[in-house]
Amino acid sequence: MAKFSILTAVLALASAVQAQCGSGTPHATVTGSGNSFTANRGSTRVYSGSDYRAAIQAALDSIGSGQRVSVMASGSIGAGTISISSGKIFEGCGTINVGNRGGRGAIESLNTQGVQIPYLTMTGNPYFGLRFYGTRDLTLGEITMNLSGGMGIRFERDYAANSNVKMGTIRVTGAGSHAVETWNIDGLTIDRVIARNVGECGLLIQKTTNAQVGLVDGDNVATGTGYATLRFANNNGQNPNGNYNTNIYVDKVVSRGGGRGFFCVSQSGAAVIKEVDLANNGNNAILIENCYNLSIRGGRVNGGGEVRVAARSEFPNTRDVWITLNVDNTSVRESPCGENVNWSLTGNGRRDIC
Known part of the structure; x- marks a missing residue:
């Protein structure tokens, strides 16, 4: 009876969330199915035909800043791209199936301000599902990607930086690469990243400052690779003045x-992880390598690869690390010795620390 009640509650919540997408009176809508789609802005028809992507783009192009498009229809955009300009609100209430366009996103917002994607369900094999750079005040809400390859969300490395990016719950299944990869963000808030059967990282954060992340939850993420459910890389957390004062906060990592x-x-760090819950990882449960001012304040590791503090010679040595952890059925190793590495360990794990 209890299980039935929980399931009923979950299904009711899912239905309620879905019902919110497209609610009220959107400024523009896309409706239809199969090979027949219609885009309307209010009572004005802006597209009618067989091209699902063209219908969506026409609807977006018909509205102004602060206005909302609700895509009620499901369909396929092929290897095309949907572009969202500043101030527009885009809701994908149907399922958007996408193809692969080299170096591009199935949905993009580039050099924009105030874009919102409150809801999106995507399937297919994109190069990037969502692609961004040069954004300010970008908000992503409930994003679900059930993919057969490609990458989920990408913030580009070699283009304009981003500021004040917010994400709700990002669910990615089946990506061949990362579920979420960020570069060049100052001010990042993420509620949850949930990654399942993903080829590389669940959440990869790079050259990002002032970030707050709730939960990163990965199952069968990065199998057979050196990637991780959560990875900090490429000077992540380093402040503009070069120091590593704490500015990255993560509530929990489950893997x-x-x-x-x-x-x-x-050369990443400047981070606090409040809790980890890691089990049976095929590579290191935890690897801290050339990182500075990093604190793991609690949690557990059970089985899988070792917990290790390490360093490569091309970067300054690992320093200022605090690890409070219960480790069972795997080992803990510090090699080479870091500088000011502080361990508070429980559990049966073998220890080889400085």
Whole structure:
């Protein structure tokens, strides 16, 4: 009876969330199915035909800043791209199936301000499902990607930086690469990233400052690779003045199987992780390598690869690390010795620390 009640509640919540997408009176809508789609802005028809992507783009192009498009229809955009300009609100209430366009996103917002994507359900094999750079005040809400390859969300490395990015719950299944990869963000808030059967990272954060993340939850993420459910890399957390004063905060990391659980590398740090729950990772449960001012304040590791503090010679040595952890059925190793590495360990795990 209890299980039935829980399931009923979950289904009711899911239905309520879905019902919110397209609620009220959107400024523009896309409706239809099969090979027949219609885009309307209010009472004005702006597209009618067989091209699902063209219908969506016509609807977006018909509205102004602060206005909302609700895509009620499901369909396929092929290897095309939907572009969202500043101030527009885009709701994908149907399922948007996408193809692969080299170097591009199925949905993009580039050099924009105030874009919102409150709801989106995507399937297919994109190069990038969502692609961003140069954004300010970007908000992503309930994003679900059930993919057969490609990457989920990408913030580009070699283009304009981003500020004040917010994400709700990002669910990615089946990506061949990362579920979520960020570069060049100042001010990042993420409620949850839930990654399942993903080829590389669940959440990869790079050259990002002032970030707050709730939960990163990975199952069968990065199997057979050096990637991790959560990875900090490429000077992540380093402040503009070069110091590593704490500005990255993560509430919890959960990882089962796959590759690494948590990996901090290449002069990253400035981070606090409140809790980890890692089990049976195929590579290191935790690897901290050339990272500075990093604190793991609690949690557990059970089985899988070792917990290790390490360093490569091309970067300054790992320093200022605090780890409070219960480790069972795997080992803990510090090699080479870091600087000011502080361990508070329980559990049966073998220890080889400085």
